[in-house]
Amino acid sequence: MPDLPSLDDRWILARRGPRNRVNPSLPYAHLVEPERTAQGCIEDMATIFITNKECPFRCLMCDLWKNTTTERVQPGMIAEQIRWALDQLPPAKHIKLYNSGNFFDPHAIPPEDYQEIAEFVSGFDTVIVESHPRMIGRRCLTFNEVLPGGLHVAMGLETVEGARPRSSMIWQTQSLPRLRAMSARTLLRSARAFATARKSRIDISYNSPYNEL
Numbered sequence: 395m396p397d398l399p400s401l402d403d404r405w406i407l408a409r410r411g412p413r414n415r416v417n418p419s420l421p422y423a424h425l426v427e428p429e430r431t432a433q434g435c436i437e438d439m440a441t442i443f444i445t446n447k448e449c450p451f452r453c454l455m456c457d458l459w460k461n462t463t464t465e466r467v468q469p470g471m472i473a474e475q476i477r478w479a480l481d482q483l484p485p486a487k488h489i490k491l492y493n494s495g496n497f498f499d500p501h502a503i504p505p506e507d508y509q510e511i512a513e514f515v516s517g518f519d520t521v522i523v524e525s526h527p528r529m530i531g532r533r534c535l536t537f538n539e540v541l542p543g544g545l546h547v548a549m550g551l552e553t554v555e556g557a558r559p560r561s562s563m564i565w566q567t568q569s570l571p572r573l574r575a576m577s578a579r580t581l582l583r584s585a586r587a588f589a590t591a592r593k594s595r596i597d598i599s600y601n602s603p604y605n606e607l
């Protein structure tokens with residue numbers, strides 16, 4: 395079986411088109427729509443698509459970088475984006491704070507903003523954020539502590555299927571054995587993050603590619 399090409403940052407960046415023009419003072423989208431909850435009922439979900447610095451992982455198949463900045467957004471601006479969007483949106487029971495990457499990446503969401511964000515979303519039953527397992531740790535627990543409602547962390551679970559990479563961590567990989575090893579390590583990290591979060595009563599949902607099979 396031929397080796398995969400060296401999929402490093404430079405290889406991936408060379409194949410990208412231009413970024414969309416975004417305003418770091420505003421989220422790039424916001425909406426409310428009915429959605430199925432973890433309890434199985436249909437309830438209104440607000441989603442705010444926060445504008446912030448690009449995710450550091452640069453997975454090949456990901457296009458979320460298109461609506462991100464190249465620089466860290468100043469402390470206070472993310473909280474202000476959320477306040478602004480909530481003023482525009484109708485009421486909802488739950489809220490997703492999606493930031494085209496990892497909510498617990500301090501270069502994307504400054505930890506200085508956690509308290510203010512928590513106050514703005516205090517009226518929602520559930521706050522859902524996304525994060526790579528590598529970013530789950532002390533900051534996740536800190537945000538959970540300042541939130542009055544429930545915190546739900548959505549994580550992608552990376553895998554490979556045969557010779558075709560289905561991973562969101564295929565940067566800097568050289569060969570299928572290495573991809574397989576990376577996938578195993580990521581599963582272990584996910585399990586550790588899951589255990590940490592469970593201890594603190596944080597819900598985690600896995601967005602596994604196996605769901606698509």
Ligand code: SF4
Binds near residue numbers: 450452458526
């Ligand atoms: S970790 Fe997620 S957000 Fe970051 S590049 Fe990969 S798929 Fe995109």
